[in-house]
Amino acid sequence: MSAGGRSNGVSDGERRDGEEGEGEGVRRLEETLRLVRFCRGLRWDDLPEDVRKRARICVLDFAANVYGSLELAEVRAVAEYVRSLRAAPEAAALACGYRTAAPLAALVNGTLAESIEAQDGLRYGGNHPVSAVMPAALAVAEAEGRTGREFLEALVAGYEVANRIASSVHPLHTLSGFLPTGTCGAFGAAAAAARLLGLDEEGMTNALGIAGYLAPISMAEVLMGGFTAKILQGGQGALAGVVSAYLARAGVSGPPYVLEGSELKGGFTQITVRGEPNLEKITEGLGERYTITDMYLKPYSACRHTHGAIQAVLEILGDGDVQAGEVDKVEVFTYAMAVVAVGKGLGDNESFVSAQFSIPYVVAAALLDRELGPRQLTAERRADPALRELMSRVEVKLDEELQKVYPEKTASRVELVLRDGTRLVRQVDIPKGDPRDPMEEEDVKEKLLRFAGSRDRGRLEELCGTIRRMEEVADIGRLVELF
Known part of the structure; x- marks a missing residue:
């Protein structure tokens, strides 16, 4: 058994890129395996400056949504329910005044990221990665005592995973009745969490496989019917991703072909799409083009x-x-x-x-x-x-x-x-926040201050300053304390 999970019977040295096993049992692993290898190899210093800048801005935008969402009674009810569980204090429920188990912190903070509908988004994926990836990465980074740089590396990796999977099934995934923020977000959350846990290739592959099993269905009926359970889709995806990574570390295995599927036709892109997904989009330009720079940000709290x-x-x-x-x-x-x-x-x-x-x-x-x-x-x-x-x-x-x-x-x-x-x-023609008319750091800071209402201005300024130099933060807990 490896540190990452149960052995699949083929060592890395024996496995050819994109294959597992021999004979009739051969399964293509190209997309899932390449994603895993990309996520494990990503380094902050190697990223283009526009990617690093955008990652910090996405964190700032996340903070704005955290404060804004607490205006809603339903959001506060979710936070109070999780507080009542009295789970081990591993990570903070941001701006809520308590700590809880890392998966539950991810649930609450994902709800805070999602609820006011002012979250970032990928136009050609139909998803909002911040709602699942950011809370998962933050909860695990805090629980494991990781640095700001390690958090940012995991964040960029998680965004790539969530966005690329969403793009491969868009728009058929939504037309088939699913919301990709939760479904695809669970994979991004698992990748970010696995990266922060230091899982090896097999372990991260298992984490993604488990995430495919635990991911929320995220029924489009909930959104189209106006039901407030919609606010949970990001948090549920975040929770699933965090649990998947920890279970993979504990030795639980998941299918290494979770995205592509096998002859059983049970892979994620096979069961959540009525039609043909575009699997090439999962790895097209991987490591050369970063989808985080394609994100739009929202100045307003609406679709x-x-x-x-x-x-x-x-x-x-x-x-x-x-x-x-x-x-x-x-x-x-x-x-x-x-x-x-x-x-x-x-x-x-x-x-x-x-x-x-x-x-x-x-x-x-x-x-x-x-x-x-x-x-x-x-x-x-x-x-x-x-x-x-x-x-x-x-x-x-x-x-x-x-x-x-x-x-x-x-x-x-x-x-x-x-x-x-x-x-x-x-x-x-092109609403503000699109990459062609972007919201820059000062625009997002103004959004944060507006959404934060009467909260202490000095503390908010300190939070913004800490996010601006996040890669220098020695312990992510320092950032969390400022909420």
Whole structure:
């Protein structure tokens, strides 16, 4: 038995790259094995500067989401439930005032990363890696006393795993009923955790195999129905990844062909896709092109498909002294996916999840409050009669010209029709936060300060400064203490 887990009967010296065993039992391991070898060989000093910069910014953005999510009662309820379990104090539930077992800390912190829908995302993967990978890496790094540099290395590795798997099954995975933030995120979380545990090649391979078995189903029905269990998808993926890595270290084995599958047709890409996945995307350009630089960040706490409309409204308001009371109606023109996914209004008893996925709601809230953040999602704000009345006057329409440029551009045009007949128009082709119009460190810091509300400004500044020089942090616990 190796340190990484139960032996598969073939030593590394005997195994040819991409194969296991002989004869009819030969199974291709190219994608899974190459991912493992990449993750184990990654070194911070060898990464391009834009990758290192983006990794630090993603940590800063994660912190913003942690603070913002605590505005929601449902999120606080999850944190209090985990507190009640009184598990071994291995890692912090961030900004919640207690420590718990590493897998449970990953669950709570993944919920904090996911809940306000202001998390990072990969446009061509449909996933939000921060919600699973970041909490898993942070919990294990804290529990094992790792450095900031080791944490960042694991983070970049985990993002690559989650993003590349998500890209290989997108959009068929979602169309088949799954949400990749949880499903694919579990693999990224396992890779990051295994890296921090120092598992050998066999051990990390086992961790990924176990993650495929423990990963959440992450049913799309939960999101589309507006059920608040949606906030758990990242945390459940993080928990599964952490548990998988620790079980692999303990000697539990998992299939080394977990992604590709075997003749049994039970691999991840075989059972979660109605159609043919593009397995080449898992390893295409691996080690040369880093998907973390392809991430978009969100200035607003809502589905990305709503951001063009929100930005257009706020730009119109910024151009002049327009008051919400002057608005007769609002027309939002956009592409078909946005019309279908986020084009409807918010019912009387619908949750903040439904609000995050409603252009009429977020546009009305932005018009009234001149911002769209966590406090626009609370039960009190959603129930406001003035907001709901204005929402009823927001129309979402398909624009054939904007449809033609999708998905290269996720464009929206807002036309505010005032009571005096004036029509104010603004079109946003590429919403802020896209790599083509990125949120830089100062933009993300402003987001953090805005989402953090009345929290101690000096402490927040210290947190931002520590993240800026994370690779110099001797113990990740120092970062955690600042939340």
